[in-house]
Amino acid sequence: MTARLAFDEQLKLLNSELTNMAAMVERAIEGAAVVVQEGDAEGAQKIIDSDGLINTQERDIERLCLKLLLQQQPVASDLRNISAALKMITDLERIGDQAADICEIVMNLPKAKRLLNIEHLPKMAKTTSSMVHCAIAAFVESDIEKVNAVLSMDDEVDALFDAARDEIVADIRQGGPNESEAMDFLMIAKYFERIGDHAENIAEWAEYSINGIHKGHQLYQG
Numbered sequence: 457m458t459a460r461l462a463f464d465e466q467l468k469l470l471n472s473e474l475t476n477m478a479a480m481v482e483r484a485i486e487g488a489a490v491v492v493q494e495g496d497a498e499g500a501q502k503i504i505d506s507d508g509l510i511n512t513q514e515r516d517i518e519r520l521c522l523k524l525l526l527q528q529q530p531v532a533s534d535l536r537n538i539s540a541a542l543k544m545i546t547d548l549e550r551i552g553d554q555a556a557d558i559c560e561i562v563m564n565l566p567k568a569k570r571l572l573n574i575e576h577l578p579k580m581a582k583t584t585s586s587m588v589h590c591a592i593a594a595f596v597e598s599d600i601e602k603v604n605a606v607l608s609m610d611d612e613v614d615a616l617f618d619a620a621r622d623e624i625v626a627d628i629r630q631g632g633p634n635e636s637e638a639m640d641f642l643m644i645a646k647y648f649e650r651i652g653d654h655a656e657n658i659a660e661w662a663e664y665s666i667n668g669i670h671k672g673h674q675l676y677q678g
Contacts, residue, residue, distance in 0.1 A: 536665045577641075
């Protein structure tokens, strides 16, 4: 096997490992949504524990990227892919952290007092999970249309956050939970919004890997 073929195989492995990490993160987001709806302390603890596996996957991918950089002399497009992957795993790891943070909040909420109308929170979770999946697919498939789809979904998440905030305020006015509990639910909504922001970041780095342009950082590499 030539050096280039061996390098290409390692790049395929990088794509596979990124896809695996994204799947772990998607499960964490979806699991956090179930925990919010059902107040499942056992399920919450499982998601918190799984965050360690996401962190381990981040380190494994980071080592693979550094190996590719040190053992090969990547051309410009390869260098963009590896650099983008290093950025994306940081955002994926932070999403895992935020899913765990949501679960920790829920574990501290008295189940009997969980009276809020939280219709928009599961929708936020579903959309952000789709964003992560689509952003990684954009990177692996070099698909700029998927990048644009993720950016559109981020607008949906922002609108859902506004709706969730309005729901929480309405529930308080109707004599629902106390201020402390309401703030907990508002923080949960904010975490889902942040997850969407990280997914948007991943999509922007996918775009950088495709064409060398990163809008958020005004980068260009031919």
